[in-house]
Amino acid sequence: MSPEELEQIADAERDRQAKFKHTIKVCVAAGCVSCQSESVKAALEKELDPAQGGQAESGCQVKGVGCMGLCAEGPLVAVGNHTLYQHVAPADAAEIVASLDRERVSRLTCPTDVPFFQKQKKIVLENCGEIDPERIEDYIAAGGYTALMQVLADMSPLQVITEVTRSGLRGRGGAGYPTGLKWSTVSKAVGEKKYIVCNADEGDPGAFMDRSVLESDPHRVLEGMLIAAFAVGASEGYIYVRAEYPLAVKRLRTAIKQAERLGLLGNNICGSRLSFHLELRLGAGAFVCGEETALLASVEGRRGIPRPRPPYPAMEGLFGEPTLINNVETFASIAPIIRNGGEWYAQIGTEKSKGTKVFALAGSINNTGLVEVPMGTTLREMVFEIGGGMAEGRRFKAVQTGGPSGGCLPEQFLDMPVDYESLARAGSIMGSGGMIVMDDSSCMVDVARFFMDFCMGESCGKCVPCRVGTYHMHGILTKITQLNGADYDIAQLDELSDLLKNTSLCGLGQSAPNPVLSTLRYFADEYKAHIEEHRCPAGVCKMGDGNGSGLEPFEAESSVPVAPAGKESTE
Amino acid sequence: MPVSPDLIRPAAPSTDKRWKLVEATMRRMGNNPRGLIESLHTVQEVFGYLDLDALRFVARSLRVPLSRAYGVATFYHFFSLRPPGEHTCVICIGTACYIKGAPQLLAAAKQELGVIPGQTTPDGKVSVLGARCLGSCGLAPAVVYDNDVAGKVTPQGLRERLANWKSHVS
Numbered sequence: 001m002s003p004e005e006l007e008q009i010a011d012a013e014r015d016r017q018a019k020f021k022h023t024i025k026v027c028v029a030a031g032c033v034s035c036q037s038e039s040v041k042a043a044l045e046k047e048l049d050p051a052q053g054g055q056a057e058s059g060c061q062v063k064g065v066g067c068m069g070l071c072a073e074g075p076l077v078a079v080g081n082h083t084l085y086q087h088v089a090p091a092d093a094a095e096i097v098a099s100l101d102r103e104r105v106s107r108l109t110c111p112t113d114v115p116f117f118q119k120q121k122k123i124v125l126e127n128c129g130e131i132d133p134e135r136i137e138d139y140i141a142a143g144g145y146t147a148l149m150q151v152l153a154d155m156s157p158l159q160v161i162t163e164v165t166r167s168g169l170r171g172r173g174g175a176g177y178p179t180g181l182k183w184s185t186v187s188k189a190v191g192e193k194k195y196i197v198c199n200a201d202e203g204d205p206g207a208f209m210d211r212s213v214l215e216s217d218p219h220r221v222l223e224g225m226l227i228a229a230f231a232v233g234a235s236e237g238y239i240y241v242r243a244e245y246p247l248a249v250k251r252l253r254t255a256i257k258q259a260e261r262l263g264l265l266g267n268n269i270c271g272s273r274l275s276f277h278l279e280l281r282l283g284a285g286a287f288v289c290g291e292e293t294a295l296l297a298s299v300e301g302r303r304g305i306p307r308p309r310p311p312y313p314a315m316e317g318l319f320g321e322p323t324l325i326n327n328v329e330t331f332a333s334i335a336p337i338i339r340n341g342g343e344w345y346a347q348i349g350t351e352k353s354k355g356t357k358v359f360a361l362a363g364s365i366n367n368t369g370l371v372e373v374p375m376g377t378t379l380r381e382m383v384f385e386i387g388g389g390m391a392e393g394r395r396f397k398a399v400q401t402g403g404p405s406g407g408c409l410p411e412q413f414l415d416m417p418v419d420y421e422s423l424a425r426a427g428s429i430m431g432s433g434g435m436i437v438m439d440d441s442s443c444m445v446d447v448a449r450f451f452m453d454f455c456m457g458e459s460c461g462k463c464v465p466c467r468v469g470t471y472h473m474h475g476i477l478t479k480i481t482q483l484n485g486a487d488y489d490i491a492q493l494d495e496l497s498d499l500l501k502n503t504s505l506c507g508l509g510q511s512a513p514n515p516v517l518s519t520l521r522y523f524a525d526e527y528k529a530h531i532e533e534h535r536c537p538a539g540v541c542k543m544g545d546g547n548g549s550g551l552e553p554f555e556a557e558s559s560v561p562v563a564p565a566g567k568e569s570t571e
Numbered sequence: 572m573p574v575s576p577d578l579i580r581p582a583a584p585s586t587d588k589r590w591k592l593v594e595a596t597m598r599r600m601g602n603n604p605r606g607l608i609e610s611l612h613t614v615q616e617v618f619g620y621l622d623l624d625a626l627r628f629v630a631r632s633l634r635v636p637l638s639r640a641y642g643v644a645t646f647y648h649f650f651s652l653r654p655p656g657e658h659t660c661v662i663c664i665g666t667a668c669y670i671k672g673a674p675q676l677l678a679a680a681k682q683e684l685g686v687i688p689g690q691t692t693p694d695g696k697v698s699v700l701g702a703r704c705l706g707s708c709g710l711a712p713a714v715v716y717d718n719d720v721a722g723k724v725t726p727q728g729l730r731e732r733l734a735n736w737k738s739h740v741s
Contacts, residue, residue, distance in 0.1 A: 031709050034720030071709030205665030208706035243612065243649050245706065282612050284647030287703065301607035302639075303646040362667035362708035369709050400666065436666050436708075450669055454703070460646075 001263045001270045003149045006140060009262075013141035021059035022100050025078040027129065028064035029215045030208075030247050031369075036090070037075035043093035044077075060100060066216020068129035069120075072368040073110060078129065086110035115385035116367045121348065123356050124332045125372045128216035133251050136258040139219040145264060147338035151227050152272045157187060160231040164334065166342030168354030173199055173290070173327035174402065174431040175507070176353070176420040182324065185314040186232040189322035196229050196237035196276075197318060197325045199295060203242070203287035204403030205454065207434030209358040210328040212370050214241065214248035217332070218255035222278065224331030226264070227338060229276045232324050236277050238299050240289070243282040252280055287404075287458035291506045292317075292325045294460065305460045306506035327432065329358055349375030353419035357430070363400075363437035364391045373418075380414040383437055394439035398522075402431025404451045404458075405511035407518025408444060427518040429511065443540035444523040445530055449477035451515040459508065466509030469500045473516060481541040485531035493520065581631040584624040589617040593625075597632050604635045607643055611650060620651045648703075656691040656698035658736045660729075661715040664688075665704030668712040672726075676712055677701070679726035683733045697736050 017023070026032075026041040044062045046052045068076045073086035077096065085096065085108040092108060099105050122128075131138040139145070151160055165180025186194065198221060202210040214221065225237050241249055256278055259265040267275040281299050288294045289304040296318050298304040317323025333355060337345045346354045353375040359382065362368045366388030373382065379399055383389070390396055398408040401418075407428030409416075416422050420430050438447065456470040473496050476489050497513030504510045520527060529537050536542070583590035596613040600606025610633065614625045621644050630640035644650045662680065664673045677688065680699050684692050688701030707713040710722025716732060 030720070031707055034707055034710060034713070034722060071707075074709070202706070203703065205669075205704035206667045206708055207704070208708055211706045244702070282609070283649075284608060284612070285649035285703070286647050298608065299605075301603075301605040301609070301643070303643055360708060362711060363670055368667075368711075403666070434666070434708075436670070438670055442670050447670070450666070458703075 003146075003153060003270075006145055006149060009137055010141045010143075013137040017061070017141070019059070020061040022061075023080060024060065024062045024096070025065045025068075025129065026062065027066070027068050027074060027076045028133075029067035029128075029212055030245070031067065031071035031212075032074035032076055033247065035074045037077075037088075039090045040075050040077065040088050040093065043090035044097065047093045047097040060097070063132050064134070065130060066128040066133050067125075067212040067370055069125075069371060070110065070116065070367060070369045072366075076110070077108075079104070082112070084110040084112050114388070115381075116369075116371070116388060119377075119381060119386050120372050121356050121374050122372050123336050123345075123348075124213060124220075124329055124358055125216070125370070126336070127220065128212065128370075131217065133216050133218055134254050136219060136255065136262065139217070143339070144219055144335075145223055147335040148223050148226050148230075148264070149270065151230055151338060152270055152274060157231045157233065160227060160338070161187060163342045164231070164337060167337045167345035168342075168349075169330065169333055169337065169345065170353065170420065171327060172329035172333070172357065172432070174405070174429060176430060179326065179330055182314060182326070183228065183231050185312075186234075186322050186324040189315050191321040193236065193321050194232055194234035195318040195321060195323040196225050196232070196234045197295065197299065197323055198225055198237070198239040198328060198331055199290065199292070199325055200239055200241040200245075200248070200328045201283045201289045201295060202245075202328075202432060203290050203458075204405075204432050204434050206360065206362055206400075206436045207403060207432050208360045209370065209433045211242075211245050211248050212360075213328055213332050213358070214245070215251055218248075218251045219259065220332045220335060221252075221328055222255055222259055222265070224326075224334035225278065226269070226274070226276055227334050228324055228326065228331065230272075230274050232322075234324065235275050236279075238279055238281050238318070240281045240283055240295055240299055243284055249280065249282065256280070286460070287454070288460045288506070288508050291508060294506070295325065296323065303460070305462045306508075308505060329433070350417060350419045352421055357418070357433060359433045359435045361387050361435050361437070363435075364394055364439040364441075365389065365437045366391050375419045376417040378415050378417055379409070382418065382435065383414070387437065390437070390439055394441065396437070397440050397442060398438045398444065398447075400428075400436040400438065400447070400515075401434065402429040402511075402514070403434050404454045405429055405507065405514055406431045406434075407514045408438070408447060408522065409518070410522040412522075427521060428514065441538055441540070443481070443536050443538035444519045444526050445477065445536075446481050446538075446540050448516045448519045449474065449481050452477050452512070455508065455512040459512075463503075463505040463509060465500050465503040466505065466512065469496050469504075469509065470512055472496055473500075473513070477516070480527065480530050481536075483530055483534040483536065483541060483543045485527075487531065489531065490520065490527060581628060584628050590628075592617050593629070594632075597629070600633075602633055604633050604639075607633055607635060607640060608647075611640075611644060615650055620654050622652070653691070654695075657696050658717050659698045659700060659715075660717075660733065660736075661700045661702050661705070662688065662729075663702045663705045663707070663711070663713045663715075665702070665706075665708065665711075667708035668704075671711040673712045675726045676714065676724060676729050679729050680733060683730045684737065692737070697733060 077085045077088045169179040170176040286304045294304040294306040313323045358372045452474040456474045461467045630637045691698040714724045
């Protein structure tokens with residue numbers, strides 16, 4: 001594969017697509033697939049296929065594409081570049097096909113001149129909803145793999161790292177470590193072999209950015225990893241993806257095979273000295289595996305238990321060799337940075353947080369879905385403009401960012417710009433990009449208990465502060481949500497929070513108190529009402545009710561012992 | 572001449588053809604301990620769960636102590652040590668689903684079947700599971716009925732579906 005050959009593939013694909021007068025794009029990412037978008041696609045294809053009794057409307061292609069963002073209104077179907085249909089049923093196919101050369105079907109039209117679409121700036125998601133994620137040709141036609149070609153032909157590893165450093169890109173997994181610095185550390189590290197690992201273990205409840213990127217544009221992640229491999233001198237890579245995302249796994253497998261076939265993965269890629277082999281590893285449902293050392297243990301086939309750092313994975317990672325670990329979204333940002341230059345990327349965003357960030361908007365708002373905005377967009381814009389305001393006209397109460405490691409921010413922070421520093425100052429974190437909006441029907445003490453329940457269940461058990469601390473904090477919060485709290489409970493929560501923050505081994509334990517601390521700070525009156533007046537202002541918690549709003553204790557499947565030997569043989 | 576232990580391959584627990592798939596995965600991973608999780612994934616995929624025979628076979632083939640195989644199998648939520656019910660109902664209890672009514676769905680499932688997440692009805696018909704997050708937050712609250720994701724589920728809808736499964740004679 002040479003740059004010329006790549007250009008040929010791109011041209012051939014563009015020619016092929018130009019032959020069609022119309023293009024009907026059907027979302028086939030998980031959100032829409034779960035509302036039967038695949039049968040919508042089949043119905044449209046049938047309508048256009050004369051062999052199946054459809055109209056002989058030639059010059060129209062039906063294409064499965066990735067996430068279009070507005071997941072709550074699915075299945076979404078786009079016709080050309082200007083018409084978007086929502087809640088499309090298979091029965092609507094005939095009407096859509098019939099309308100191709102005429103007026104759009106107003107009954108199904110989803111307005112696209114609203115802030116949800118206008119306020120976004122798509123860099124990572126630029127191809128989502130545009131290209132067919134299962135065809136490498138479509139990605140190439142959209143300019144894919146040109147950044148890789150550019151890097152292999154004209155740049156030295158140092159130049160690549162300089163460009164990434166200049167862009168100001170920071171780790172999108174949540175901690176926000178400067179990507180250029182990490183790459184430079186790994187490139188300088190000495191080892192027999194170096195590895196690249198892509199962290200796609202998106203365990204945060206309420207976050208689905210990585211899944212959407214992998215399902216909608218898997219090649220973009222591959223290209224980012226290849227460029228990283230060139231920059232740091234790695235020869236092998238792993239994508240650690242959740243087994244709970246079967247569609248993402250399937251599309252990644254397809255993408256890897258296609259790239260291998262075109263010689264974009266393997267030995268001496270495009271005639272250069274770069275050799276890179278990529279494999280998938282499936283996670284098995286452990287939140288702690290999002291922590292880098294735990295993730296590496298899991299890739300090695302062991303229990304996902306973190307170890308103390310240093311040594312950092314950049315020096316001693318997978319199989320004891322220098323390893324570069326980045327999040328899906330970080331890798332997905334690389335190709336545009338190389339294509340357009342670091343300066344271009346650095347112009348977007350705020351002084352310390354550059355570029356754009358993908359958020360998964362969910363909760364009590366009208367437009368739930370996937371959005372990408374420049375860093376520094378305010379929470380108010382996110383919730384009331386892009387998010388379309390509160391659902392059912394309810395009152396805004398809090399926005400939760402960062403999942404179980406983040407915090408709940410009240411109304412007074414609505415005008416705060418969303419960037420790493422501002423969020424941290426307010427007591428939350430950027431996290432991987434989950435953003436959940438809560439209305440006045442949510443009890444903040446119950447939400448804090450919910451997150452503590454999560455952290456307690458996901459604690460790996462290695463270090464005592466996390467294992468025992470989360471258990472006790474959960475116990476106290478449960479007591480308060482049963483309206484049986486005592487005055488000293490708050491002091492004890494404070495003390496335990498401090499202990500967990502400062503003495504836990506890894507990020508899970510260190511950040512587990514965040515939801516409690518932020519709710520104690522901003523919703524102290526709710527705790528007070530629970531403890532002193534034995535009432536829940538939101539009406540969620542009931543006296544003596546086992547668990548706040550009735551969530552049963554979570555019995556993890558795996559806590560059950562295996563049947564005695566010899567029993568339950570597999571037929 | 573003593574045979575190198577590397578050449579001794581443990582025999583599959585039974586003549587079931589599905590073991591071939593498990594063996595293929597282990598071979599692909601070079602019969603190396605680092606292939607443990609991948610191999611267990613294959614076992615669970617083809618048999619539906621991990622039993623002691625399977626753990627023993629995989630552990631021996633990859634030359635890891637049984638304790639380690641058991642440790643890994645019990646550490647990760649995705650692995651199940653008991654056979655699943657005829658039907659499975661996975662209720663998402665991620666944050667978005669939680670604030671949109673997942674607790675009511677759990678209560679409805681309990682009322683209908685008398686089981687809590689992680690349990691199977693005594694007749695083996697239905698397993699109820701809780702998921703940390705399905706990533707379908709736009710559809711909250713979400714439930715997966717036998718691989719089909721359903722969005723905006725109501726307690727009433729869930730009960731009807733479960734009642735249907737319960738009464739269905741297979």
